[in-house]
Amino acid sequence: MKLHQENNKADTDKEISCDRSIVKKDRIDKPQINLLELIPVKNIKWEKKEDGLIVLLKPKFKHPFFKKHVLPRMKKPNFKVTLDAVGSFVWEHCDGKNTVEEVAQSLKEEFGESAEPLYDRLALFLQSLDENRFISFKGL
Numbered sequence: 001m002k003l004h005q006e007n008n009k010a011d012t013d014k015e016i017s018c019d020r021s022i023v024k025k026d027r028i029d030k031p032q033i034n035l036l037e038l039i040p041v042k043n044i045k046w047e048k049k050e051d052g053l054i055v056l057l058k059p060k061f062k063h064p065f066f067k068k069h070v071l072p073r074m075k076k077p078n079f080k081v082t083l084d085a086v087g088s089f090v091w092e093h094c095d096g097k098n099t100v101e102e103v104a105q106s107l108k109e110e111f112g113e114s115a116e117p118l119y120d121r122l123a124l125f126l127q128s129l130d131e132n133r134f135i136s137f138k139g140l
Contacts, residue, residue, distance in 0.1 A: 033140070035100050035123055036099065036100050036101035036104070037100070037101070038099065038100050038137040038138070038140070039096060039097070039098065039139070040094035040098075040100065040126060040129075040136075040137055041094065041095075041135060041136050042091070042094055042095070042096075042134070042135055043133055043134055043135055043136055044056055044058055044133075044134050045057045046091065048088075052088065053085065053088050054083045054087070054088040054091045054092070055080050055081065055082050055083075056080070056082075056091075056134055057079075057080060058078055058079040058081060058132070058134070059077060059079075060076075060077060060078065060079060081134075085111075086115060086121075086125075087125060089106075089107060089111070090107060090122065093106055094129075096138065100126065103122065104118055104119060104122055
């Protein structure tokens with residue numbers, strides 16, 4: 001008894017078609033957030049110097065083991081970041097009550113034209129504070 005296999009040409013020559021749209025992994029559609037409506041909140045300790053400038057105190061270690069065993073033995077357990085007059089003013093207004101728009105209005109009243117371009121500078125400064133985890137935003 002012979003078994004015959006027939007190769008059906010229609011089965012072997014099928015074309016596979018698909019929609020090959022390019023998907024970029026690094027580009028994810030995120031909802032647009034209006035920075036002016038956000039409320040910045042301080043996340044770290046800070047000091048006010050005699051001249052009115054703010055010094056941010058960033059701990060050198062975040063890991064609980066190092067915080068418990070290494071930081072207490074260090075002479076200077078924190079990095080110190082001194083803000084300029086504009087940065088200090090903004091920092092004092094990041095109290096968890098004021099929106100970024102209210103901070104911008106207060107900044108304009110206090111510093112006038114010397115703070116221009118106001119919104120660009122403020123956005124970059126707040127972004128830097130957020131990236132370094134010095135502040136966070138309520139509701140995010």
